[in-house]
Amino acid sequence: MVRKAGRPKAGQELLNQERILTAALHLVDAHGVEALSMRRLAAALGVDPMAIYRHLPDKRAVLAGVVRMVFAEFRVPNLPGESWQPRVRAFAAAYRALARAHPNLIFYVVTDVESGIDAVLAANEVLYGALADAGLAPPAVVRTADLVVDFLNGFALAESSGRLGQPGERQALQARLDDLPTGQYPTLRTIFAALTEADLAGDFEAELDIILAGIEALLHNQSG
Amino acid sequence: MVRKAGRPKAGQELLNQERILTAALHLVDAHGVEALSMRRLAAALGVDPMAIYRHLPDKRAVLAGVVRMVFAEFRVPNLPGESWQPRVRAFAAAYRALARAHPNLIFYVVTDVESGIDAVLAANEVLYGALADAGLAPPAVVRTADLVVDFLNGFALAESSGRLGQPGERQALQARLDDLPTGQYPTLRTIFAALTEADLAGDFEAELDIILAGIEALLHNQSG
DNA sequence: ACCTGAACACCGTTCAAGT
């Protein structure tokens, strides 16, 4: 099954950027970013490692291409009839769905926005539109959109690393607390003791509600 | 200057965990996480790469140790006389200072809380205390603290990668907008056109204000 | 034009050896 060197005969499947990036995304989704090496990627494609360099300049370009592909899936419904709150919620839900679909890639999605710039523009158009329609002045629109995106990135990262804000993380804190003298950290002990099972799961909607309430307050301050 | 094999004579500086981790942190701060290799770290210490393995089991342990060291610097002033808002602000400011002091490490700080668990407990005691004193019920304290931390992580990551929410990122968006037909993305164009130089810098305080206003609204809903 | 394959300068880590 080893391919011979040289240009493949007609009928053979040619290597191309899309096939490479799709295989790379599968590798990352299945085994994490650290599993993405040029050599493993080539093996998955049934090809010599150097063949990839005909189509993409280097490994950074492979990762950037994967991020671009993932961002291209990012579609935010516009909901023009609705008020600003459901539109912001729709943006948040779409972004969270993207992050959950590719948890192993989330750091690069957060960090390398430039690679998905066209999808980012389209998404921001929706978010900025909702916030402008709410009645915020342009600088406030930018600040508020930044806050929403910062929160979404922080939440996505916490969710994908299975720690901050997630049940696993609090279990680790609880375990450490149990090891320490009972006099230490009284507030943490009181709060944790009062929580039920259900309270232990991170709550995306509850956190987003607080932000929306804060935006509402900003609107009243601005007009009052 | 090459060291001979064997146990160093008395008077020679012994390798130990602290010296290794300090050198590792310097490497990361100066040249990024990708510059941290066992071999370069050994070279910085003037030692054979394998000497490190006497003191730390593997590279993951080196990184975890560095994160622990950085978290150990994390001190949040308690401000017991103050109301909850300045106390939450103090927490936020301290966390942001930590992130800015070690921007190259921020991803590991965000992602590997377990390594800094003792400092994280102490910091959470302060944050939970402020929110509980504000009058929030335990589940609301947890949700709200999660929101604050998610935001801080998202902001720190955006700030350190020099993109999302930062001037550089918006310049990239603006450049891309200039390349596209003027009919596309009318809202983005209007908003960007209305911004001054000062509006282009990310504004930590303004974003935090919105969150505090949202918490305030939560308090009124709870008691009303 | 498109792919292969040897080679180079790096990695992290194991294992045996030096003092």
Add this chain to the structure above:
DNA sequence: ACCTGAACACCGTTCAAGT
């Protein structure tokens, strides 16, 4: 006890060669 050094199985990437 603590460090060195050779060796192994990996990396990303350059350069020359095959068809």
